Amino acid sequence: MDYSLEVQERFRSPARAGEFAEGTPQVVAGEAEDRTLNVWFRFQISVAGTVIRAVRFRAFGCPHSIAAAAWVADGLEGRDVAAIADLDMHELRRKLDAPVEKLGKLLVLEDALRACWDALQDQAESRNGS
Amino acid sequence: MDYSLEVQERFRSPARAGEFAEGTPQVVAGEAEDRTLNVWFRFQISVAGTVIRAVRFRAFGCPHSIAAAAWVADGLEGRDVAAIADLDMHELRRKLDAPVEKLGKLLVLEDALRACWDALQDQAESRNGS
Amino acid sequence: MTSKPIYLDYAATTPVDPRVAAVMRECLEPGGDFENPSSPHSGGRQARFRVEKAREQIARRVGVAPETIAFTSGATESNNLAIQGALNADSARGRHFVTSITEHKAVLDTAAAMERRGIEVTYLRCDTQGIVSPQQVDDAITDQTALVSIMHVNNETGVIQDIGEIAERCRASGALLHVDAAQSVGKVPVPIDAWGADLVALTAHKIYGPKGIGALYVKPGTRLAPVIHGGEWDGGVRPGTLATHQIAGMGEAYELADPDREGAELRELRDRLWNGLSQLDNVRLNGHPTQSSPHVLNVAFPGVDGDSLRLGIGEIAVSAGAACDAATPEASHVLSALGLSNALAASSQRFSVGRFTTIEQIDETIRRVTAEVGRLREIAAGAPAWAGN
Amino acid sequence: MTSKPIYLDYAATTPVDPRVAAVMRECLEPGGDFENPSSPHSGGRQARFRVEKAREQIARRVGVAPETIAFTSGATESNNLAIQGALNADSARGRHFVTSITEHKAVLDTAAAMERRGIEVTYLRCDTQGIVSPQQVDDAITDQTALVSIMHVNNETGVIQDIGEIAERCRASGALLHVDAAQSVGKVPVPIDAWGADLVALTAHKIYGPKGIGALYVKPGTRLAPVIHGGEWDGGVRPGTLATHQIAGMGEAYELADPDREGAELRELRDRLWNGLSQLDNVRLNGHPTQSSPHVLNVAFPGVDGDSLRLGIGEIAVSAGAACDAATPEASHVLSALGLSNALAASSQRFSVGRFTTIEQIDETIRRVTAEVGRLREIAAGAPAWAGN
Numbered sequence A, B: 001m002d003y004s005l006e007v008q009e010r011f012r013s014p015a016r017a018g019e020f021a022e023g024t025p026q027v028v029a030g031e032a033e034d035r036t037l038n039v040w041f042r043f044q045i046s047v048a049g050t051v052i053r054a055v056r057f058r059a060f061g062c063p064h065s066i067a068a069a070a071w072v073a074d075g076l077e078g079r080d081v082a083a084i085a086d087l088d089m090h091e092l093r094r095k096l097d098a099p100v101e102k103l104g105k106l107l108v109l110e111d112a113l114r115a116c117w118d119a120l121q122d123q124a125e126s127r128n129g130s
Numbered sequence C, D: 001m002t003s004k005p006i007y008l009d010y011a012a013t014t015p016v017d018p019r020v021a022a023v024m025r026e027c028l029e030p031g032g033d034f035e036n037p038s039s040p041h042s043g044g045r046q047a048r049f050r051v052e053k054a055r056e057q058i059a060r061r062v063g064v065a066p067e068t069i070a071f072t073s074g075a076t077e078s079n080n081l082a083i084q085g086a087l088n089a090d091s092a093r094g095r096h097f098v099t100s101i102t103e104h105k106a107v108l109d110t111a112a113a114m115e116r117r118g119i120e121v122t123y124l125r126c127d128t129q130g131i132v133s134p135q136q137v138d139d140a141i142t143d144q145t146a147l148v149s150i151m152h153v154n155n156e157t158g159v160i161q162d163i164g165e166i167a168e169r170c171r172a173s174g175a176l177l178h179v180d181a182a183q184s185v186g187k188v189p190v191p192i193d194a195w196g197a198d199l200v201a202l203t204a205h206k207i208y209g210p211k212g213i214g215a216l217y218v219k220p221g222t223r224l225a226p227v228i229h230g231g232e233w234d235g236g237v238r239p240g241t242l243a244t245h246q247i248a249g250m251g252e253a254y255e256l257a258d259p260d261r262e263g264a265e266l267r268e269l270r271d272r273l274w275n276g277l278s279q280l281d282n283v284r285l286n287g288h289p290t291q292s293s294p295h296v297l298n299v300a301f302p303g304v305d306g307d308s309l310r311l312g313i314g315e316i317a318v319s320a321g322a323a324c325d326a327a328t329p330e331a332s333h334v335l336s337a338l339g340l341s342n343a344l345a346a347s348s349q350r351f352s353v354g355r356f357t358t359i360e361q362i363d364e365t366i367r368r369v370t371a372e373v374g375r376l377r378e379i380a381a382g383a384p385a386w387a388g389n
């Protein structure tokens, strides 16, 4: 397998791998897995208002999967939470120069992000509803 | 094909290839061929009494055939005519280190010699009978 | 090999030994023995001499007579010729074939092709350590069994089957035995004569010979239908212009391939690697702890994806398993046969050592694998149980 | 090549060009690209790069796209794969096969094997100059004809068939066309694309590449059943570890094999030889005077046994014809097809010139052949008419 420099770099130094210290405020988490594809992702997103303050992730999977998670985590920080829903896995695949058969794994990553998004919506609703 | 030194030598310098000058006395000739085996031999034998004075041959065929004819021609000179009948082609094949599939060709050579022998017998009979 | 990464993929292929390359050069250089070994002229005879010398070198290494060795393009073709040849021969006593699920694809794909042509195939399973018992073979043979094909050394795990005992069962019940010994030569003894096998596939490139040349041992009297047709070369089993430089190289490689000399060294390297790696939490050896070839070590690192580990350890050339599987994402059929889950199989690495492996390389490998397994498990902390972490 | 005899047997095989050997060495030397081209590590990828470069070099020489080239162990296997593969494919449109009696044994023996498996084979005859006409092919094709196999350059006589025209007839009637072009590359153009052939067999060792490596061109969309099974290498047509050094050598050889540059030189050498030999009484050219490859000259010397002539001219390496026929005493099937008697066929010599042939060698050959023919005819004076003298 040939890995792009982008993938190699992200895979080797995934700055935001890990999780927030307990008690970090305003954190939502989302998780997704696919056993047959051999991948699992978990994201934690800490928000301040509608801005993403910080992101952490854990990932089990191939280099593309880990690099993709690292890329997403890095890219989201400082952006509006709407950016989560805007992420396009086809585009991410091209950015990472990953072969097309890796798309399935990226869609699992998308599921994990969607779980974060849903949690954010729930939170917003419950805040509104309260 | 590997040729023994004996074969190579006889093939390259077949001293008795050719035929007697016309008018050479006491000459019998014998000839045999096998089209499928691609060989033809002709021997001329000049006798003095019962002694072979000289031999000449012509041959068309493979190196083993030519070498065998040369060997026979050389070997018979100076011997009693009975030596013609004594020649053993199996033994000759071994002497020349020829492969067993060459035996057929040597048997054609034997036929040519037998024709000489028969001619000698005819001659002797006609001499006796006259 | 200074600028090269650490190479621990000798089971995939080996570099050519300089002594082998030197012999090959004698055919490839200007003025060398390039002629067609079937040509009757003196150059052709010299080339033929090289071919026959190599045949003797190979025969000697595996304890058989030279005329039982036919040259092919490698063990893939040898396996095909043995299996197709024996099953298609007029003399085949039936249309049943017995093999095992841990065989190389060259055997399994040929078995599948024979099934499509109406041959009934029994695929024997192995135990969790990769062993197929002689009794299993015995039980599978019927009076219709024309051929049994069991590999000697498995290419992914190094597991060794008890060929001598299996051969005895085959002989007793009248089935022919073919053995894929592509991985064996030079690492463990290959006593074909003592085994009593009927057909044995050999190759050069796993033992410092060139790629693209192999051989098939054919016990005298064994009838084979040819797979490739075209004249009477080499006993009629396999036509085509004999590749003198390749054959001479294989001969030299086999001459040099002495398991008595090299086997112990390989085992030491392999054991040192396993000793180092087994210090890690939660690793497992795939295959059999003792009944295995000294050059292969297959280890599962639960919780660590294999591709990630391979990329993470960087310039160390190892393999998931068979090189041919590299492009296909499915789990190794061999590791699945040992009962490993998909994830566990995908977390496995084959390390294979060879003539040019050093202790320093082993130690460096242990260091790098240990660090990377730790790092990746940290990134995957909290992953579900199926991932193995 | 100073101590070597004069070599005029280039049609049997050629020495490896030093530039080809240099490329091969880059894979065989310590530190070279020895890795398995199917391995995913960086060494494997470098080997794969060499393989793909060679595929391009070969494809460029014969005017096709690289992905249409599959590697085999030589033209014998390529011919088998083409013929068995096309006739055994599910898509084969019938069970009829058309070929000619002047084909190489790799084709004829495969045809015979297919006959035993129930394929009907039509063997086309040639005229006395060795030509099979496109019309003959056309006439032989029925709606059951799955495949036609006609060689490009004949290995014994050099005669060239009109493949472009034959391909057009095949296309028009829906039969696949396979072409054995083992002798062609580097001597005459091999414009596969312009021909429109479906399958073409190629080899390296007739054009200063290594023995034991060849290729099959497979037109996109052509369905072939594999002959050798074992995984997904190389487009699924032919499994087995790719022999990088062999493939790289073939690539380089094809890169160097420019008939526009070398063809005229070869023809000059060949014509000089024929001019010299035709000064002899009673000699005849076997084959076609003009429609033939520049590297082959086949001459009958009536009244002179071929083995005797070959031994007599000593250190000049020539051939009766196909090298494979060396051990068998039967007359060449190709010369018989031209209508030569057994004796005439046995009196024939194939002279084949190549890259390292010199004018001095040609002149020396003329001198020696002339002297030896004279001597042997003298020894055979008085032989019966069938001997040809």
Ligand SMILES: Cc1ncc(COP(=O)(O)O)c(C=O)c1O
Residues within 6 Å of the ligand: C011, C012, C073, C074, C075, C076, C077, C104, C106, C151, C153, C154, C155, C180, C181, C182, C183, C203, C204, C205, C212, C213, C214, D240, D241
């Ligand atoms: C056990 C086994 N059998 C067969 C083969 C095929 O050998 P080759 O590459 O010589 O065709 C290999 C290696 O690839 C192997 O390891």
Ligand SMILES: Cc1ncc(COP(=O)(O)O)c(C=O)c1O
Residues within 6 Å of the ligand: C240, C241, D011, D012, D073, D074, D075, D076, D077, D104, D106, D151, D153, D154, D155, D180, D182, D183, D203, D204, D205, D212, D213, D214
């Ligand atoms: C016309 C022709 N076809 C096929 C072959 C076989 O080629 P290879 O020796 O590469 O198997 C040869 C040469 O031997 C040949 O001249």
